[in-house]
Amino acid sequence: MVSLQLDGRTVVVTGAGQGQGAAEARMLVEAGARVIATDLAADMPAGLAVVSSTSPGALVYRQLNVSDASGWSDLAQWIRSQGWQVDGLVNNAGITQRSRLLDASVADLQNVYEVNVAGVLLGIQTLAPLMASSSAIVNVGSVAGLTAHYPEAYTASKWALRGLSQVAAMELGPRGIRVNSVHPGFIETPMTASAKAEFRQATMAETPLGRTGSVEEVAGVVLFLLSPLSSFVTGAEIPVDGGQSGHGGAKSVSDAMR
Numbered sequence: 001m002v003s004l005q006l007d008g009r010t011v012v013v014t015g016a017g018q019g020q021g022a023a024e025a026r027m028l029v030e031a032g033a034r035v036i037a038t039d040l041a042a043d044m045p046a047g048l049a050v051v052s053s054t055s056p057g058a059l060v061y062r063q064l065n066v067s068d069a070s071g072w073s074d075l076a077q078w079i080r081s082q083g084w085q086v087d088g089l090v091n092n093a094g095i096t097q098r099s100r101l102l103d104a105s106v107a108d109l110q111n112v113y114e115v116n117v118a119g120v121l122l123g124i125q126t127l128a129p130l131m132a133s134s135s136a137i138v139n140v141g142s143v144a145g146l147t148a149h150y151p152e153a154y155t156a157s158k159w160a161l162r163g164l165s166q167v168a169a170m171e172l173g174p175r176g177i178r179v180n181s182v183h184p185g186f187i188e189t190p191m192t193a194s195a196k197a198e199f200r201q202a203t204m205a206e207t208p209l210g211r212t213g214s215v216e217e218v219a220g221v222v223l224f225l226l227s228p229l230s231s232f233v234t235g236a237e238i239p240v241d242g243g244q245s246g247h248g249g250a251k252s253v254s255d256a257m258r
Helices: 019-030 046-054 069-081 106-130 152-175 197-205 215-226 250-256
Strands: 010-013 034-039 059-063 088-091 136-140 178-184 237-240
Touching (some): 019 046, 019 215, 059 069, 088 106, 136 152, 136 215, 152 178
Parallel strands (some): 010 034, 010 088, 088 136
16 A cells, blocks of 8 residues: 555655654654755754654755765765665755845855855755655755745746756666655744744735645655655656745735735
8 A cells, every 4th residue: 555654764854853854854764764964064963853863864964065066976975885875855945035126145145155055956866866766855845946036146046946946857767766855834933933023923924825825835745755655656846835826916806805
């Protein structure tokens, strides 16, 4: 019977120290996967340590800066030394930058691009050779990559990630490796905690479900895309945004006409 269970599979999750990444790592462990959780910190973050202690051997932590090619090479070499293949990759690591169009600098674009786009490319290039047929890659985008969101550098990076994901799905498909992307809306994470109250209120007004999302709600979709249940799904772009990107701004018009 096809199920969400990922027993015996090894999945790499980037940006796993907190927020969505930590939830993805935790849920993958619960589904039976071995998780290689990575983040910038030298030591395993507290949230992951809890998962590791309750499921011994199911989660290992490796320090990784996703924009560093040598770091990716070291990770791949270490995985080989363990005798493992990679069955899944979740490119979750990302940073934001909220400069508006006329204030954004080229440096802003480059800094965000290095993590949000180049880091994903490096991960795919480095770990795809360790993947067999039926492996899967999930790239974590954003509702900003589906709309004309106002933070210029961040939005541009997430639109670029969509293109990268589609090319990867096309190129890796013949090898049986699926590549999909998820696009969260306003999710309660440490990253969104710094958003201004006005931003939160305006976003809620544009979200048909009328609330913020949880990290578990994103992680559940990621788990589905890594599982056999999505075995014929590749090149898909799945919003996890409470409907925010679906109405093209029409919600404000509709609400005004009530």
